[in-house]
Amino acid sequence: MKPTKRRFTSLGTVLCASLVLLAACTNGQDTQPAAKAPVKEGDSTLNTSGLPIVKAPLTLNMLAGQSPLHGEWKDKLLWKEAEKRTGIHIEWTLVPQANLEEKKNLLLASGEIPDAFYGGGITSQDMISYGQQGVFLPLNDLIDKYAPNFKKITQQYPEVLKGITSPDGKIYALPKMSTNPTHRLNNKLFLNQKWLDEGSLKMPGTPDELYQVLKAFKAKDAARVPLGGTDIGGIIRTLTGAWGLQNRGSSNTYLDYNEKTNELRFFPTDPNYKEVLEYVRKLYAEGLLDSEIFTNTVPILTAKINKGIIGGFPSINTVPAGQKRTDYAGLPQALKGPYGDQLWSGMTSVLQNQGAFVITKKDKNPEATMRWADYFIDGEGAVLYWMGVEGKTYEMKDGKYRFVQDIVNNPNGLTLDQGISRDLVAPFTTHPIVREERFAWDTGEGLPEVIQAAKNLQPFAPKEIWPAFLYTKEENERMIALGNDIHTYIFEMQTQFITGKAPFTKWDEYVTTIKKMGLDEYMKINKAAYDRYKSR
Numbered sequence: 001m002k003p004t005k006r007r008f009t010s011l012g013t014v015l016c017a018s019l020v021l022l023a024a025c026t027n028g029q030d031t032q033p034a035a036k037a038p039v040k041e042g043d044s045t046l047n048t049s050g051l052p053i054v055k056a057p058l059t060l061n062m063l064a065g066q067s068p069l070h071g072e073w074k075d076k077l078l079w080k081e082a083e084k085r086t087g088i089h090i091e092w093t094l095v096p097q098a099n100l101e102e103k104k105n106l107l108l109a110s111g112e113i114p115d116a117f118y119g120g121g122i123t124s125q126d127m128i129s130y131g132q133q134g135v136f137l138p139l140n141d142l143i144d145k146y147a148p149n150f151k152k153i154t155q156q157y158p159e160v161l162k163g164i165t166s167p168d169g170k171i172y173a174l175p176k177m178s179t180n181p182t183h184r185l186n187n188k189l190f191l192n193q194k195w196l197d198e199g200s201l202k203m204p205g206t207p208d209e210l211y212q213v214l215k216a217f218k219a220k221d222a223a224r225v226p227l228g229g230t231d232i233g234g235i236i237r238t239l240t241g242a243w244g245l246q247n248r249g250s251s252n253t254y255l256d257y258n259e260k261t262n263e264l265r266f267f268p269t270d271p272n273y274k275e276v277l278e279y280v281r282k283l284y285a286e287g288l289l290d291s292e293i294f295t296n297t298v299p300i301l302t303a304k305i306n307k308g309i310i311g312g313f314p315s316i317n318t319v320p321a322g323q324k325r326t327d328y329a330g331l332p333q334a335l336k337g338p339y340g341d342q343l344w345s346g347m348t349s350v351l352q353n354q355g356a357f358v359i360t361k362k363d364k365n366p367e368a369t370m371r372w373a374d375y376f377i378d379g380e381g382a383v384l385y386w387m388g389v390e391g392k393t394y395e396m397k398d399g400k401y402r403f404v405q406d407i408v409n410n411p412n413g414l415t416l417d418q419g420i421s422r423d424l425v426a427p428f429t430t431h432p433i434v435r436e437e438r439f440a441w442d443t444g445e446g447l448p449e450v451i452q453a454a455k456n457l458q459p460f461a462p463k464e465i466w467p468a469f470l471y472t473k474e475e476n477e478r479m480i481a482l483g484n485d486i487h488t489y490i491f492e493m494q495t496q497f498i499t500g501k502a503p504f505t506k507w508d509e510y511v512t513t514i515k516k517m518g519l520d521e522y523m524k525i526n527k528a529a530y531d532r533y534k535s536r
Contacts (some may be wrong), residue, residue, distance in 0.1 A: 052087030061114040065344040066094040069421040077423040115363035120356030131172035138170040142370040149378035162536035163351040176353035180433035187346030190328035191312040214288040217311040226311040234314040242337030243272040246345035249465035281314035317444030330453020334460035344460040351467035359430035386439035469529035
């Protein structure tokens with residue numbers, strides 16, 4: 001389940017907030033022109049197409065964030081097979097995810113950098129700042145000549161290229177992407193089909209019908225929790241579309257488009273957003289929403305589901321925390337709101353993470369490095385990354401990729417995630433890959449009921465979905481200052497409105513306070529970023 005309590009530091013995080021990187025923020029007027037990555041057409045060590053990538057063995061040094069599930073990488077089947085095919089050996093520096101930001105910052109500040117950062121915690125502002133300083137190589141030419149798989153994706157999904165192009169026109173990183181609708185529709189609402197059948201209830205088609213269903217769940221047994229979740233944002237995102245809000249997807253925090261005025265909109269101050277919160281307040285006040293919604297975690301919610309007391313929950317799939325299949329089913333369509341809006345806005349962009357892979361100035365073989373990264377984006381390289389080697393980790397059944405029984409039903413008691421992670425580094429990663437539906441068959445996203453839920457909602461997803469916008473260094477500094485205050489205040493007031501600690505008679509005061517926090521400047525900066533994005 002995806003948490004929504006996002007700190008605004010996703011824009012650039014600690015670039016200006018940490019002493020380690022203070023110099024990078026204060027010497028912006030003296031940055032050097034970005035070094036152009038040498039594209040060596042006649043390099044005798046590089047094969048410009050096919051495998052292996054190089055004519056003689058090559059070693060590259062890369063830093064990667066390490067999930068607790070994955071353990072050491074050097075002995076994994078994935079990387080051994082990749083080296084055999086490509087001729088490139090990777091010396092991995094693995095950093096636990098909890099320490100990744102600190103380690104990354106120290107390396108960048110000291111200049112002791114690897115050839116590449118692979119899922120190395122590079123933020124959008126890192127890309128721009130260190131790209132302009134020449135620490136990260138511009139990838140435009142390398143992509144054009146050595147990344148046919150990535151180019152194909154950008155032709156299919158132009159928003160990817162637009163979303164990773166920095167304000168200076170350079171591309172400094174390859175992103176993580178997802179074309180899997182069950183993954184991108186990451187906030188599907190699932191209801192207990194068994195309870196619906198027992199009460200002769202139909203799946204709801206409007207917010208009011210959902211309210212009536214939840215009331216019926218509670219009336220049957222007072223111990224039931226009609227609607228659960230792991231954060232309040234997930235609940236809100238199931239409803240915004242029914243009020244015509246968040247109409248450009250959920251990748252851009254609090255921004256959408258006002259179709260009446262043809263302008264960017266900050267929807268947390270919109271009157272319709274007030275109605276969404278009033279609806280959630282009603283659920284909370286009547287005991288239809290879990291009273292622990294603000295403190296729940298995935299394990300806590302999973303325990304409640306397993307206990308049989310949860311009537312519904314928003315999630316990416318029906319098996320949180322790797323549990324077995326349940327009695328839950330997704331909505332047959334998006335909820336239709338009081339003004340006729342029928343939008344399912346909880347859809348993320350194909351562009352999932354802008355800084356998944358950067359090549360540094362230390363790399364003497366950027367052409368080979370780009371070919372290596374591109375190999376895993378499509379074709380046999382993508383199969384290797386997601387599924388491993390046929391006969392060892394997966395097999396084909398009815399034309400579908402299936403993990404072998406030793407992974408799915410491990411005799412030593414390993415969970416599915418643990419079994420996959422023994423040989424691979426998927427799926428909990430931010431690597432420069434494409435998350436595809438064809439590789440989801442054995443995970444929660446591949447369950448028939450989850451795929452069906454996504455198919456039901458996909459026709460109601462926004463037609464245009466924005467990725468997160470990129471800002472200049474100066475814009476980012478202001479956005480950090482403005483955004484942290486504004487977003488923190490919004491979350492605090494959401495909580496107070498929903499729990500009843502703040503009455504809705506204070507709504508006008510809430511809107512006025514946000515404006516005084518610098519909303520006009522906040523929107524001016526976002527308008528500039530939006531205009532650059534649209535002009536690409």
